[in-house]
Amino acid sequence: MPHSNARTVAASHADSQQDDARMFDLAPVSLWLEDYSGVKQLLEEWRGAGVTSLREYLEEDLERVSACSSRIRVIKVNRKTLSLFEAGSLTELIAGLDRIFRADMLKTHIDELVQLWNGELQFGSNTVNYTLSGKRLDIQLKGSVLPGHEEQWDRVLVAIEDVTERETARRELAVSEAYARGLFEHSPVSLWVEDFSAVKQLLEDVRRQGIKDFRTFTDVHPEFIARCLSEIRVIDVNRHTLELFGAPDKKTLLANLGDVLREEMQESFREQLIDLWHGRVFQQREVVNYSLSGDELHLHLQFSVLPGYEDDWSQIQVALTDITARKRAEAYLEYLGKHDVLTKLYNRSFYVDELNRLERKGPFPVTVIIIDLNGLKAANDQLGHAAGDALLRRAGEVLGKAVDRPACAARIGGDEFALLLPGTEERDAKLVLESIENLLEVNNQFYTGLPLHFSMGLATSEQGERMEAVVKRADLRMYEAKRAYYKAMKAEGEG
Template sequence: MPETFEADVFNLAPVAMWIEDFSGVKRQFDIWRGQGITDIRSYLREDLSRVQECSQKIRVLSVNEKTLELFAARDFDHLLSNMDRIFRDDMLEGHITELEALWEGKARFSSHAVNYSLSGKRLDIQLRGVILPGHEETFERILITTEDVTEREEARRLERSNRRYAESMFKHSPVSLWVEDFSRIKRMIDDLKDGGIVDFRVFMDVHPEFVHQCMSEIRVIEVNKATLDLFCAPDEQTLLRRLRDVFRDEMDKPFREQLIDLWNGNLFHQREVINYALDGTERHVLLQFSVFPGHEQDWSLVQVALTDITARKKAEAYLEYLGKHDVLTKLYNRAFYTDELNRLERKSLRPVSAIIIDLNGLKVANDTLGHDAGDKLLRRLGEVLNGVVASPNSAARIGGDEFAILMPGADKQVAANLVETIYELLKINNQFYSASPLGISIGVATSEPGETLEAMVRRADMSMYEVKKAHYAEASLKAMPTG
């Protein structure tokens, strides 16, 4: 024990302290220098047995009470006889740093190491060493402190683990995630409030350019892989460069509502929006916006999650289509026709015309050629009517072989013109299907003042039946044998 140290100060120190003799290491260094070794780190890493050789030349002269306590040793002899249990596993790698510092002539060194107590507990150690004055040439007395930093290092490992976990969750999430900075938008909104603006919605009505300005102030910090996949982007740089292709057309309206949410202090909200992939295709997404905890005052870190609901929207649209359309003919169905008739009844727009059409010979085709043949006739008539009827008019299949066209605002002449167009297109269609020509019976009516539309449709229906009756009477005459 050096005379400069008081025994009680050494023993009562709150940090584990060792007095060690490194003179054997110094002699080994001299041998290596004589052999021409210059890069000690590379030389030691090349063969860790050289580190082991140096470690074996270190003599522990004394330790304090804190050292015995830290390493769960009964006494100094118990500690020395079990040094191989304390310094093991990857200890040699950490020891290289200390040896390198001494090789380079430094009087002080420090490193992080892993030791083990004699009870088997893993210890993270902050090791510091200093050559005591007067021993710089021989390394005969070096003071080593080994501070237990296990708790700190475990916290760091946990923090690193949590960060990696969060990063993995972000990068590999199946949902499109964006980390963005809305701080400039926060300042713009605060400036408006400070300026006395109370009704933000009215303000944006008067100043629509404010919405576009806010959109331009969003800074995208990072996106994940699911985002690149969703928007068909080859990489993040390409996506960020082409954001105007992603957020366009009707995006202003939902973003405006998002700004109103933020104005009202709603920092967590969601809504359905339409974006566009870089190949131009639509993406229906559920947008979920949230300000990260701790950033409520400046909005400098927010997350936007976009869940692709395109398939769901297409399914909903198809179900809605099925609710209003006849699948076979692609025309509206009877349910739509009934609703449309009721809607037009409530409107003041007059006159309204109706064209009732019956497909001749459908039953015969079904009975003699099969229902596939009948379906083909129905599809062909659907093609004809879809080709001539456009909004605000609507064509519907209202029965097995019966069709109706409603024409709001159309007088008798307009209705007659449409009937003529139907016959012209029917004629062209039959030229392509000369083996099975379509035949139809048409009845037309136009509403009279004070007449209900239901009564008007009945007149058109009756007119159609008269035409149909004449058609079958003529067909019967043709089928009768001649004398």
């Protein structure tokens, strides 16, 4: 019986060994059984020679890493290993190890060796191998000195997992993220990524209160707009944003947002909130911001909730295009359409439109003062048009200071001007005439050369009177004043 039990134990042990061999060979990952005893011997020699930091020692000369690698002896591999590395047999695999383990894995091999040097019996790394046909393999390697072989390291089991697909996807994602980041950073427009989640919560709170008319709600509670504005969190801005707003860096810009987004922006932000209230998550509008140096910036704003964030608005993109130059050009063109370039007063076109408007809407009475610049023709003939233009500019200075809105001063001809004074009685209009005379006196004291002198006629509208008739009466009185001026000049010359 004892002999029978011994045979049973031996048979059981043999079966177990066969099972282990089958499991090794059929494992779904690449397995290598290797002998690291030569590596251990080399490391001990270096330690005995006074090496204290293996990492520094190996990094000084990568040939030392190669010396370690050459000491590793492959005992056996499983089927998965042969298929993974495209080898027909263990012999073919070993013969091609120099193609499998290339120079670019030496640095990661240092990590494995340092772990063994530090007394760890398990090691791992993420590295690159190659199949015998040259195809790149990203692998995750884990090694372990088998129990009972801790002294010699003559049996080390290495498991290699092919993570090429995962690493390729990771690299592609990194490239994609770098590309997207590059587009964001180098965009020729100002880009902001903002978190509007707190704003969304505030709007939902208002909706839960039963509010239907959000515009009326903001009329009654303007402080709600300021609160929403204060709840916006800026996540990121690009380089062009810093350039546009004159900020040296993101920290400075974000610390001074109060200077950029001033109170007058609240009305446009209110319209933005109203659009969001009605579900419009893509918006365009023109807004005014300010640079950190205080310059006014006219901007075209495009606001959009980024895809995937429609439920919480935690990722908002705002694109700002600088339209300041265009706005200035439009304003200048509008100015030119209504003003005389030389005198800076309104032009005849504006004067005619304003006269028609006053006839329709008032306020009445309307007083008209027609003014003629005396001596312009003589100045042009005797001294040239530059002298005449100087007189016209001075006339513009005087008349521009004589009235304030809603009254207006216009140049309606070569040397002819008109003042329109809505809601002004004749006695008040005569005070304007006195003011002009005083301004003329000051102007003539300030400027040397030709004196500035006006002939002026005044008329105030009567009930039901057409403005055309009022202008005609003022014009006649101006000519009376002009005749009197030249008569006086002639008498003075004869005297």
